[in-house]
Amino acid sequence: MVFQRDFFMRMIQEMGEAAGVIMGLRQQRKQEEALLVIDDLLDKKFRMNGKLIRQLSDADLVRMMTTNGVVETANISGVALLMKEEAAILNELGRTEQSYPLQLKAFHLFMRLALLDAPAMLRTPSEEAADMAEQLDGYELPRATKLLMWEWHEGDRRYDEAENVLHELLEDGMIPREEALEFYRRLLLLPDESLEAGGLPRDEVADGLERIKQDIEAV
Known part of the structure; x- marks a missing residue:
């Protein structure tokens, strides 16, 4: 050491x-x-x-x-x-x-x-x-970069930024919606103070989870 x-x-x-x-x-x-x-x-x-x-x-x-x-x-x-x-x-x-x-x-x-x-x-x-x-x-970043950004933002507890990257990944068809479900479910396990500090209050997390569920059901 x-x-x-x-x-x-x-x-x-x-x-x-x-x-x-x-x-x-x-x-x-x-x-x-x-x-x-x-x-x-x-x-x-x-x-x-x-x-x-x-x-x-x-x-x-x-x-x-x-x-x-x-x-x-x-x-x-x-x-x-x-x-x-x-x-x-x-x-x-x-x-x-x-x-x-x-x-x-x-x-x-x-x-x-x-x-x-x-x-x-x-x-x-x-x-x-x-x-x-x-x-x-100014660049359109590769899938691997966006995936790493998503993980990095979540790891750094910038949940709003992680959600922004997640939306890009979903819009571009780069990840299945099930992974988005898991993201929101992980966040729901966190205390309110952590979510607030990360820029994504609990009600917004719940809304995001519900939207993804509806998208999956509509497919």
């Missing part, structure tokens, strides 16, 4: 220093040099090279960075932060086709870290995920 905490603290320091170097290069309009710094960190800092890190899905990265059932949240946080920085630089260079998949992967990783209740590195995983959600607001 002490080792994990020390490792995480070292990673925080190293990522903070790296972020400072990268920001300095960006301010000097040396984006290509900043990209080389990120490439070097991805190649040398983690237990796999940058090419493999970019090729693996977020779920595969988490699996690869899990040892004896313990998720290496420090490494995942470091990768997510570097991908976020790389995406921002590519956007500055107008290379949006390259930046989008990196933004998406960083978003997924931050959401997974939030669900794991991982400690904050430069900011909390949920704060980072919220920032990425804002950056990706």
Whole structure:
């Protein structure tokens, strides 16, 4: 446990220093040099090279960075932060086709870290995920992203936001209505104060459950 905490603290320091170097290069309009710094960190800092890190899905990265059932949240946080920085630089260079998949992967990783209740590195995983959600607001997001967003919002007790994503999933036919039923039933088990704090009072949860039931009966 002490080792994990020390490792995480070292990673925080190293990522903070790296972020400072990268920001300095960006301010000097040396984006290509900043990209080389990120490439070097991805190649040398983690237990796999940058090419493999970019090729693996977020779920595969988490699996690869899990040892004896313990998720290496420090490494995942470091990768997510570097991908976020790389995406921002590519956007500055107008290379949006390259930046989008990196933004998406960083978003997924931050959401997974939030669900794991991982400690904050430069900011909390949920704060980072919220920032990425804002950056990706203009895109039609894939099903896998929306499913993870639904889980993340519920896990963070933002029940109104979770319901919004749920409606999108239902409208697009991405999930069966039975899953929506289970969502509302889970919420009904929570105390009123939790539902109020999450932006979805009990009467709205009950209304949502009833609507889904009616939709299922109408099919």
